Amino acid sequence: MTETVELLVCVTCKRDGMDPAAPRPGRLLADALSGAMPEGVVLRETECLSNCTRGCTVALRGPGRWTYVYGNLAPEQAETVTDGAAKFRAAADGLVPWRERSDHFRKNCIARIPPLEA
């Protein structure tokens, strides 16, 4: 059985040129993802992942897996995120083959962190 993994979404991310009175794009992305999680992926809302100039920002993590941080996401890209989360969960160590990653994930990986157990 494949274990549950977590998708962290920064709800405080802004984007360049946004209306300061409008809802935060990170909040909108989290709302778009709510209820759309692939099987075995748990959504966790969080504040600032320290990638503020390249938001919106999400992270994928799970036991025995590499952790990945992705940025430069728009609230309209929920499908990109759920696709990446499903592939992350399907990879036992979290290492999704390059050719299977979306173009956005290929170009906007902010960091990857080895598993705690490594």
Ligand code: FES
């Ligand atoms: S506010 Fe989202 S990474 Fe800092």
